[in-house]
Amino acid sequence: MAELSKLCLMIRDLLEKEKISPHTLYAVELSLEEMLTNIIKYGYDDKNTHEILVDASLTDRQIILSIEDDGHEFNPLERPDADISSQVTERKIGGVGLHLTRKMVKSMEYKRDNNKNILKIFIDIK
16 A cells, blocks of 8 residues: 555646546546555455555546556446435445446556456546
C-alpha cells in the first residue's frame, strides 16, 4: 500500500507538468487508487511477494492506464453497478469505488492472459 501512494504522487507530478486539468488528475488518481487497492486487498490469498505492473501513457486526447497483476481472476467490467439509491447506512459494503471509477472514465477493457489480469482504463483529457 505504501507503494500506491508513491505511484500516485509520481503520476500526479508527471501529469501536472503536462498541464492536465484537476478534473482529469482526479479521475486518474481515483482509478489507480480504487483498482490497485482492490487488487492488493482481494487479489491474493497468500503472503508471497507479487508484482503489479502499471503503465500510463498520454496522447493528445487521452490518458491510458494499464494495470497487470497475477492475482485471482477478476473482471471489474462484469461486476454489477453499486446500489447508490438507498441511504449510505443501508447499503452493502463495496462496489462504490468501482462505480465512481466507471462514471469518471471514458471506458475500460479487461482480459485475462497467461494467468494475469490486464485492465486498461481510458480517460479523456478535459
